[in-house]
Each structure stands twice: as structure tokens, then as C-alpha cells.
Amino acid sequence: MAKPPKNAISPTRAENYPEWYQQVVKAADLAETSDVRGCMVIKPWGYAIWENIQRQLDAMFKATGHENAYFPLFIPMSFLEKEAEHVEGFAKECAVVTHHRLEPDGEGGLQPAPSAKLEEPLIVRPTSETIIGATFARWAQSYRDLPILINQWANVVRWELRTRMFLRTAEFLWQEGHTVHATKEEAIDETRQMLDVYAEFAEQYMAMPVIKGEKTEGERFPGAEATYSIEAMMQDRKALQAGTSHFLGQNFAKAQEIKFQNQEGQEVYAWTTSWGVSTRLVGGLIMTHSDDDGLVLPPKLAPAHVVILPMYKSDEDRTEVLSFCDQLKADLIAQRYDDEPVRVRIDDRDIRGGGKKWQWVKRGVPLLLTVGARDIAEGEVFVSRRDIGGKGQGTPREEFVANVSGTLAEIQQALFERAAKLRDEATVQIDSLAEFEKYFAEGSPGGLAHCHFVDGPEMEAKLKELKVTARCVPIDAAEEAGKCIFTGADSLRRGVFARAY
Numbered sequence: 001m002a003k004p005p006k007n008a009i010s011p012t013r014a015e016n017y018p019e020w021y022q023q024v025v026k027a028a029d030l031a032e033t034s035d036v037r038g039c040m041v042i043k044p045w046g047y048a049i050w051e052n053i054q055r056q057l058d059a060m061f062k063a064t065g066h067e068n069a070y071f072p073l074f075i076p077m078s079f080l081e082k083e084a085e086h087v088e089g090f091a092k093e094c095a096v097v098t099h100h101r102l103e104p105d106g107e108g109g110l111q112p113a114p115s116a117k118l119e120e121p122l123i124v125r126p127t128s129e130t131i132i133g134a135t136f137a138r139w140a141q142s143y144r145d146l147p148i149l150i151n152q153w154a155n156v157v158r159w160e161l162r163t164r165m166f167l168r169t170a171e172f173l174w175q176e177g178h179t180v181h182a183t184k185e186e187a188i189d190e191t192r193q194m195l196d197v198y199a200e201f202a203e204q205y206m207a208m209p210v211i212k213g214e215k216t217e218g219e220r221f222p223g224a225e226a227t228y229s230i231e232a233m234m235q236d237r238k239a240l241q242a243g244t245s246h247f248l249g250q251n252f253a254k255a256q257e258i259k260f261q262n263q264e265g266q267e268v269y270a271w272t273t274s275w276g277v278s279t280r281l282v283g284g285l286i287m288t289h290s291d292d293d294g295l296v297l298p299p300k301l302a303p304a305h306v307v308i309l310p311m312y313k314s315d316e317d318r319t320e321v322l323s324f325c326d327q328l329k330a331d332l333i334a335q336r337y338d339d340e341p342v343r344v345r346i347d348d349r350d351i352r353g354g355g356k357k358w359q360w361v362k363r364g365v366p367l368l369l370t371v372g373a374r375d376i377a378e379g380e381v382f383v384s385r386r387d388i389g390g391k392g393q394g395t396p397r398e399e400f401v402a403n404v405s406g407t408l409a410e411i412q413q414a415l416f417e418r419a420a421k422l423r424d425e426a427t428v429q430i431d432s433l434a435e436f437e438k439y440f441a442e443g444s445p446g447g448l449a450h451c452h453f454v455d456g457p458e459m460e461a462k463l464k465e466l467k468v469t470a471r472c473v474p475i476d477a478a479e480e481a482g483k484c485i486f487t488g489a490d491s492l493r494r495g496v497f498a499r500a501y
Contacts, residue, residue: 007292008362017236022165024286027362028295031165038163038170045363046166046282048303050173053281054153056205056300057175060197066149066177071132073154074122079130082255086129089222093158095124095170124157129223129248129274132178133256140180140260140270147190148180166283167240167501174278180258180270184249187271188226191247194275195228195475198243206281207298207416208232208288209423210242211448211496213472216455221274225249231471231496233423234287237447239471239498242284245275283501288419289387295364296386298415299408300338304345306404307365309357311372322348324376328369328397337405361386366411367404368392387411387418423448429494433462433485440466440499448498450474452482452491459486463497471496 009027013020025031030046033039042050058068074097080086101116125131132150139148153175163169177194181187195212202210210230221227224246232240252258253269262268289296299305310325312318329344336342347356360368361384368384370392375382381400384392385407400407426447430436440446446468453459453470463469473495484491 008294008358009292012292013235018164020292021283021287024290024294024362025165028286028364029359029362030282030286030295033165036170038160040165040169042173042279045303049282049285049297049301050279052301052303053205054175057197057201057277058151058153060201061151061175061177064149064193064197066151066179068153069150070152070154071128071135073125075125075128075131077121077123079134079256080123083130083223083252086223086252086255090126090158093126093160095157095159097122097124125154126156126158127274127276128152128154128156128176129178129252129272130256133252133258133272136178136180136270136272137256137258140258142261143182143263146180146182146260146270147186149177149190150179151175151177164283166279166286168280172279174276176274176276179273180253181272182260182262182270184271187249187273188247191226191228191245191273191275194273195230195243195245198230198245198275198277202230202232202242202281203416205298205300206285206288207300207412207419208242208284209416209420211472211474212476213474213496215244215472216453216470216495218455218460219470219472221246223248223251225251228475229472231498232284232288233426233448233498234284234501235290235422236287237426237445237499239448239469239496239500240280240284240287241471241500242281243275243277246273248272248274289415290364291389293389294362296415297364297366299366299412302364302366303343304365305337305343305408306332306345306367306369307360308344308346309360309368309370310346310348311370313373317373320376321371321373322346325371328371328381328401331401332404335401335404337408342404342408366408369400385411387414431482431485436485436497437466440468440497446499448496450494451485451497452480452493453495453497454484454487454489454491456487459484462486467499468497469500471498471500 009023031040031042034041098121099112099116101113102110103113105111157171160168160170179190199210199212202208210232215227226247228245229241230243232242250269252272258270259267308325310321312321325346332344333341370382380394383395430449430451479492482491
């Protein structure tokens with residue numbers, strides 16, 4: 001009997017997917033828990049991935065006319081109180097600042113100084129619609145001032161009780177776009193445009209296939225008239241909301257007095273939007289592509305495309321091998337992938353054996369090269385592709401350099417196709433409640449179920465019972481007459497239902 005393969009990550013995905021995820025984060029050196037409960041320290045390799053995400057998205061935002069700005073971390077409580085529905089949606093997650101100074105407590109410790117109590121509590125931003133809206137009320141005076149197209153890269157705090165690194169933490173990094181428009185149509189176009197930007201980024205850069213859709217009423221952003229999202233499926237068949245774009249109508253404009261004088265000289269309320277993605281994308285990247293040996297990175301977001309490992313046994317060999325590797329690095333950097341120089345690192349740390357190689361395997365580097373004196377003599381490099389695993393093979397040096405851009409493109413496409421195939425295999429149409437209950441029964445793998453529905457209490461009760469959520473109504477789905485599986489009422493649309501993160 002053949003021995004089962006030995007994996008770098010324990011437990012495997014099949015054995016315990018949630019714990020596997022945590023172990024990949026640790027083994028890939030992405031992040032660690034911090035001394036503050038519910039918060040994480042993002043380590044250099046993990047932050048480099050976030051920087052690549054940020055850099056690509058920032059360029060896409062600016063290409064659509066948006067500019068970056070920065071707004072305060074603290075929001076006066078009265079600002080939140082102006083928008084009742086918005087407050088209700090975030091109230092349980094808010095961190096509140098009540099004092100501005102500490103003093104000795106008389107027992108060797110510190111306490112908030114009673115004399116330093118704030119006149120009005122400040123909320124550490126869970127999202128910035130209210131504070132940015134107050135600013136926009138000053139900026140928007142005339143139709144000539146519109147549209148206002150602003151993005152902010154920032155951190156936010158939502159006091160989560162159950163946390164998981166990158167997926168759900170008390171503090172996380174994100175971008176939040178906020179815009180003001182003269183007409184409803186312009187605001188809706190903006191909302192849909194940014195959803196398209198997110199979908200393009202997810203599929204072209206993350207190699208993560210997504211469904212673009214509108215959220216049901218129960219899943220809508222607090223205070224919004226419509227919320228759109230991109231939904232992805234992870235390897236455990238659970239859905240992940242990877243980005244949202246909100247049409248806020250005039251709700252926030254009326255709460256924050258965002259008015260302008262139109263071309264007819266009338267003072268009218270503006271129309272606003274907001275949209276955002278966060279470091280949750282790193283979690284999505286992990287769960288879309290990684291395997292039982294650790295992280296697998298799509299080349300477009302990998303901090304390094306190629307890592308070179310010099311191998312030598314003597315000082316004489318060392319000089320020859322390092323010289324070869326330095327020139328190889330220079331030749332690779334001269335190649336271009338995705339309109340940028342190929343990103344290359346040489347790891348010459350004094351770590352012997354396979355330990356160093358396995359560190360880079362677990363970090364998900366797309367291409368790993370080992371170079372020794374024998375390889376140099378034969379004019380080769382020993383190449384391992386992370387997406388297909390295995391021991392790798394010797395490849396002529398010049399051939400590898402000439403083809404490196406094409407190889408990276410091939411890996412990027414292969415990862416997307418593999419994820420799309422898994423999603424398609426786990427996508428079903430369901431037309432009865434009995435079939436729905438069976439599909440999402442405890443212990444079943446589940447997946448993405450496209451079902452006719454009518455939003456209402458009957459649906460919400462059944463979903464809560466089964467621990468399933470309505471993900472979205474796909475934008476590109478054609479109207480189709482059917483019966484709601486929860487009530488039997490007429491329906492013209494199918495929604496996507498899944499267990500979710």
C-alpha cells in the first residue's frame with residue numbers, strides 16, 4: 001500500500017478546514033495574533049500582498065476619475081445619530097472614546113481622568129459615511145462642484161466577538177469610496193461602475209471568479225437603497241462577500257444636509273454612493289487557491305514571482321553560484337510580466353537542507369529555482385511551479401529566462417480556471433424546499449444554490465434555521481418565471497444562497 005503524501009500543513013483541508021486556514025496564515029508568515037484581543041499583526045509577507053492589492057486597485061480607481069483623501073478616525077456620536085438606520089446597523093460593533101486623558105489610580109495603575117471626560121463621546125470609525133458626508137455638505141454648493149469622487153485608504157474598527165485573521169478582526173485595513181452626484185442616474189451608474197471594477201480586479205488579479213449581484217433587503221448596507229456585491233466561493237464551498245458597492249440614494253444627503261444649487265437655481269439634495277473592499281481579500285486569496293502545503297499565490301499579486309535558492313558546499317562553489325544567481329536575477333528582472341519587471345529574490349540565508357525551500361513553498365511563491373554547481377555546469381536551473389507542486393525539473397537557463405513571463409501568465413490563468421471549475425461543480429439550481437433543506441443539511445458540503453425566492457419573514461426564518469444566507473441576485477441573470485421555494489409565491493428571479501463567512 002502506498003504511503004499517503006506528507007503535507008506541510010496539518011490538519012489538511014479535508015480534515016479541518018477552519019484550522020487548516022489558520023495554519024496556512026501562520027506557515028506562510030502572513031500574520032499573527034496581537035496583544036490586543038481580536039486584532040492582528042500583519043507581517044511583511046502578508047503586508048506585501050496587501051500593498052500589491054492596494055496598488056492595483058488604487059490605479060483602477062484613479063483611472064475612473066477618483067482621488068484619494070483622508071478623513072478623521074473619530075466620529076462624533078451625534079453624526080451617527082442623524083442616520084437612525086445606519087446607527088442601528090453598526091451600534092453593537094462601535095468602539096467609543098469617552099476621555100482624553102489618563103491619571104494615576106493611586107494603586108500603581110492608570111485610570112481615565114474624571115475631569116477629562118469628553119462633552120460628546122467619539123466613535124472610532126466603523127465606516128465613514130457620516131463624517132465624510134458632513135465634509136461633502138461643505139464641498140457641494142453648486143452643480144459645478146459635482147460629481148465629487150473620493151477614495152480613502154484607512155483602518156476601521158468593528159468590535160467583533162469571534163475573530164479570524166484577515167476574514168474578521170476588530171480592526172482591519174480597507175478602502176472606502178464616497179461620491180456625490182447631481183442625479184439619481186449618475187449615482188446608480190457610479191455604484192455599478194465600481195462593482196465592475198471590483199469584479200475585474202478579483203478575476204484578473206486575484207484569479208478568483210465572482211458573481212456580481214444585488215443584495216436582498218435583509219442583507220443591504222444599513223441606510224442604503226441598494227447594495228451590490230461580488231460573491232466568491234471558497235474551496236470549502238462557503239461563499240465570501242469580497243466587495244460591496246452601495247447606492248445610498250438621498251438618505252445620507254438628507255441626514256447630513258448635502259445640498260447644491262442646480263442649473264435652474266433650485267437648492268436640492270444630492271445623491272451619494274459608497275463602496276469598499278478590505279484585507280478580507282487576503283483571506284479570500286488564501287481560501288481560493290491554497291493547498292495542503294501552504295499558500296498558493298497568483299503571480300499578479302505575489303510579492304516575488306521568482307525566488308532563487310543558491311546551493312553550494314564550499315567557498316569556491318559559493319562564489320561561482322552566487323555570481324551566477326546575481327546575473328540570473330538581473331536577466332529575469334529585465335523581463336516584464338503584467339507591464340512590470342519580474343519580481344525576483346535571492347535567498348542566501350545560511351539554512352541548509354530542505355527547510356529553506358519549504359519556507360518558500362509555504363509562502364506560495366509561483367516559481368522556485370534551485371541553483372548549484374552542477375546546474376551551472378549543465379547550463380540549467382531547477383524549476384518548481386507552486387501551482388502544480390511536485391519536485392520540479394531541470395530547465396535550460398536561457399529558455400527559462402525567455403519564457404518566464406509566459407510561464408507566470410500560464411500560472412495565473414490556470415489558477416483562475418481551477419477555481420472556476422470548482423465553483424461550477426458546486427453550483428446547482430434548486431426548485432423545492434425539500435431539496436434545499438437536503439442540500440444544506442448539517443454534514444453536507446453545500447455550495448451555491450440558485451433558487452426562486454420572495455424576500456420575507458418565511459425565507460429569513462428558514463435560512464436562519466439552516467445557517468444559510470442569501471448572497472445576491474445575479475445582475476446578469478435573465479428573468480425567469482417560477483415559484484418561491486419558501487412560500488410558493490410567484491417569482492421572476494433566482495437568488496444565490498450559500499453558507500458564508
